Amino acid sequence: MNVALIVLGHLFTFVAAIAGLLLGLSFTTVEHQRFPFLRKLEGKRVSLLFTTVLSLAVVLVVNITKDVPPAFETAQGPKGEAFQKATASGFDRELEDAAAELKAKAKRFFDAAEADFKPGSYEDAAKSYQKSIDLLPTMSAYLNAGISWYYISNYPKAEQAYLAGLQLARKKGDEAFEGNFLGGIGLVYQDQGKLEAALQSHQESLEIDRKIGNPLGEANALGNIGIVYCQQGKLEAALQSHQQSLEIDRKIGNSLGEAQTLGNIGIVYRNQGKLEAALQSYRESLEIDRKIGNPLGEAAALCNIGVVYEKQGKLDDALRSMQQAREIFKRIGARIQLQIAERNIKRITEQLQSSQKR
Known part of the structure; x- marks a missing residue:
């Protein structure tokens, strides 16, 4: 032939x-x-x-x-009988076909997860990411699964996904993914109160981001380190870390990160008792969030401004700011933040009623 x-x-x-x-x-x-x-x-x-x-x-x-190459070859048995034996090339072709089918199925689950992730169906997204992983483990699916589990506070599963992804990233030598996984692990530890472990993960992430020249990752890592320092009561160290993050955000034009960092700086100032400085940071954050169309950040800034007004005894201003935040949280469907805003409104309202009775 x-x-x-x-x-x-x-x-x-x-x-x-x-x-x-x-x-x-x-x-x-x-x-x-x-x-x-x-x-x-x-x-x-x-x-x-x-x-x-x-x-x-x-x-x-x-x-x-x-x-x-042929899929079969003639072989002779020990008794002299002839039969058709599969070749290695035929096996390779089957592997290619199977791999193509496997990749297609894994991608379908990943795409389904992405569709669920965007509207906030994080649990469904996490399950679809996991199905993609079960078929074909990828760093992308591990990372997004970890984020999805984290968003619904399922910390054990988030940590499991991040750690598995971290192992894969290190095996592949992909430092960009490694830094992201370390940052995710740090956030999980942070929310669980494991502050020293969180700090170590964020610092490792920061080291990698600086090594590979990833300023956005560097700014995020510095911000997370600043939050941990603030939780530990190390306010000067927290302020220094946030200011470094802010400098990078402004340099690379990361407006969303800039607004978030200004909010974090405001928290540090508030904890230091520097209420006017805190108010200024929150107002700058609010202005940016409104400019870029970030309603969640806008409402968070309004909440923080309301807290400062409350501490200053400006209860009418505090109530008005909290009510504005509540309306935004309600409009965008941020249920957890809405509950916090309503509790704050209830507390401030009670203070106003008490002061009016005197």
Whole structure:
């Protein structure tokens, strides 16, 4: 079979060469007289072109066909019997087909997870990411699964996904993913009150981001470190870390990060008792969030402003700010934040009523 294909390939290669040569040449009157068959080629350029293209196509098909290794080979058993045995090349082709099918299924689950993630169906998203992982473990699915579990406060599953992803990232030598996984693990530890472990993860993430030149990751890591320091009561260290983060955010034009960092700086100032400085930071954060159209950040800033007003004894201003935040939280469906705002409104309202009775 292969011999016949080789002969056929050579034949059509010769035909293509001759037809192409005749197509590209022009002949004189003398040559036409000397070689009568050339006169028959006059006006046949379209036919020659078709013959050339067709011959080349046949050669291509033949070459492809003859290069496909056989799926079976004849083998002889110990008793002299002959049978067809599968070849390694046939096995390789099956692996390629199976891998293509596996990748397609894994991608379908990943795409389904992405569709659930966007509207905030995080549990459904996490489960679909996990199905993608079960078929074909990828760093992307591990990272997004961890984020999804984290968003619904399922810290054990979030940590499990992040750690598995971290192991895979280190195995592949992908430092960008490694830094992201370390940051996620730090957030999980942070929310569980494991502050020293959280700080270590964030610092490792920061080191990687600086090494690979990832300023956005560096700013995020510095911000997370600042939050941990604040939770530990190390307010000066927290302020320094947040200010470094703010400098990077402004340098790279990360407005969302800038607004968040200004809010974090306001928290540090508030804990230091510097209420006017805190109020200024919150107002700057609010202005940016409104400018970029970030309602969640806008409402958070309004809440923080209300807390400062409450501490200053400006209860009417505090109530008004909290009510504005509540309306935004209600509009965007931020249930947890809405509950916090309503508790704050209730507390401030009670204080106002108490002061009016005096």
